Amino acid sequence: MIAIFLYIFLRFRDWRFSLGTIFALVHDTLVTLIVFSFARNWVPFPLEIDQHFIAAILTVIGFSMNDTVVIFDRIREDMKLHPNLDQKSLVNKAINETLSRTIMTTLTVFLTILILFIFGGEVTRGFAFAMLIGVITGIYSTVFVAAPVLVDLKGGIRKSKPHTDLHAPKTEPAKNKNTTL
Structure with missing residues (x-):
């Protein structure tokens, strides 16, 4: 846990990302157990x-951590692209942008493990069963545990700013007509 915390801290330069990852991994491990x-x-x-x-x-820990890092990378990219976006909208945008990739990856792994569970034999059945549970909880914890922990931590990843519409037309400030030369 300490090594994972330090790895995420060094990668993202913010302890909040590390704490979100640790909460998600503890969730995955406990639910599977x-x-x-x-x-x-x-x-x-x-x-x-x-x-x-x-x-x-x-x-399961490795799989879940990989999904979490993908979403956190997108959050970091979106922080640079949209500096005026509030943190909840930013995290929501990042999750929505990576959701199709997360679902496709999880579905592929789930189907592979399901085939191993059905046709793999008695020796691998316990492994496959634990993996089936872990893959499902992994996607859940990545989206619904790690990212919300990141948002909910006191102070957040940035101060909350009022939501601005990215596509709204920009208006010029009114000029003072009473100026003299």
């Missing part, structure tokens, strides 16, 4: 916390 534990009594195959499960958790 909780569902894995509760489903143990319901599924017809063995769910054990073994080396396959640990590999699945580490893979």
